[in-house]
Amino acid sequence: DAGVTQSPTHLIKTRGQHVTLRCSPISGHKSVSWYQQVLGQGPQFIFQYYEKEERGRGNFPDRFSARQFPNYSSELNVNALLLGDSALYLCASSPSPVGSPLHFGNGTRLTVT
Amino acid sequence: AQKVTQAQTEISVVEKEDVTLDCVYETRDTTYYLFWYKQPPSGELVFLIRRNSFDEQNEISGRYSWNFQKSTSSFNFTITASQVVDSAVYFCALSPAAYSGGSNYKLTFGKGTLLTVNP
Numbered sequence: 001d002a003g004v005t006q007s008p009t010h011l012i013k014t015r016g017q018h019v020t021l022r023c024s025p026i027s028g029h030k031s032v033s034w035y036q037q038v039l040g041q042g043p044q045f046i047f048q049y050y051e052k053e054e055r056g057r058g059n060f061p062d063r064f065s066a067r068q069f070p071n072y073s074s075e076l077n078v079n080a081l082l083l084g085d086s087a088l089y090l091c092a093s094s095p096s097p098v099g100s101p102l103h104f105g106n107g108t109r110l111t112v113t
Numbered sequence: 114a115q116k117v118t119q120a121q122t123e124i125s126v127v128e129k130e131d132v133t134l135d136c137v138y139e140t141r142d143t144t145y146y147l148f149w150y151k152q153p154p155s156g157e158l159v160f161l162i163r164r165n166s167f168d169e170q171n172e173i174s175g176r177y178s179w180n181f182q183k184s185t186s187s188f189n190f191t192i193t194a195s196q197v198v199d200s201a202v203y204f205c206a207l208s209p210a211a212y213s214g215g216s217n218y219k220l221t222f223g224k225g226t227l228l229t230v231n232p
Binding site for chain 2: 044
């Protein structure tokens with residue numbers, strides 16, 4: 001079975017631009033979460049979606065938004081990019097929103113110049 | 114608020130040595146889960162183990178073992194007879210075991226321990 005897939009794998013953007021990152025969960029998984037991992041740090045929680053509804057939001061500005069589609073895939077959008085948004089963005093899926101281990105994708109490496 | 118501390122930033126060992134990665138956590142939740150993940154250079158976080166706060170039994174899986182001590186809020190990870198393929202960043206993480214809305218359900222990660230196993 002395919003794991004969590006994320007696209008693109010790498011992305012270079014300029015300050016002020018907008019970016020959309022995409023994630024396809026493992027088949028049968030209805031919960032998708034997004035994490036930001038800055039170099040040298042542990043992943044930080046951004047969003048969790050379950051059954052197309054936002055179930056949790058981390059301490060990130062409103063420039064960050066996400067949504068989940070009927071097929072349970074998800075998009076993370078970031079507006080007005082800042083240099084500090086440069087990071088590895090990880091998507092994770094799980095069968096349920098609570099308690100199940102998260103299965104992570106390989107991530108999207110975003111560089112903002 | 115939840116917090117995970119991995120005091121060891123980097124550890125370097127020679128192949129076949131045993132190595133223990135420390136994890137200390139803080140939470141006000143009465144029930145919670147503890148996790149260990151491995152992140153090789155490729156970047157993908159690989160799930161290793163989940164532990165329920167009710168279950169303090171130690172667990173062994175091949176060369177890996179985990180020691181959960183609720184009294185000291187620690188969940189340490191030992192690799193026996195380390196191998197070069199064990200080289201990676203290892204993260205300890207914590208989550209509540211019940212969902213109550215907001216950003217309640219999330220994994221809180223430590224900063225990770227970079228393990229280098231030299232041949």
